[in-house]
Amino acid sequence: MGVKKKPDYMKCGSCGRKIVRQRLRPSEIRKLPKSQRRPERPYPELCPTCMREKIKKSVREVVE
Numbered sequence: 227m228g229v230k231k232k233p234d235y236m237k238c239g240s241c242g243r244k245i246v247r248q249r250l251r252p253s254e255i256r257k258l259p260k261s262q263r264r265p266e267r268p269y270p271e272l273c274p275t276c277m278r279e280k281i282k283k284s285v286r287e288v289v290e
């Protein structure tokens with residue numbers, strides 16, 4: 227059917243690795259455990275690895 231496919235991935239803004247986009251329907255997201263439910267990704271342009279690093283750094287800055 228003449229539907230154009232958009233690329234399923236983008237490049238990480240930090241390391242340039244491919245980021246595969248997860249396309250989940252709300253009904254599928256509901257099935258995921260809480261830890262995997264991330265309504266907001268703080269760094270959508272980064273791969274999970276770089277994102278974790280960034281979060282780690284930002285967490286370290288906020289010492290309670």
Ligand SMILES: [Zn+2]
Binds near residue numbers: 240242275
């Ligand atoms: Zn990266």
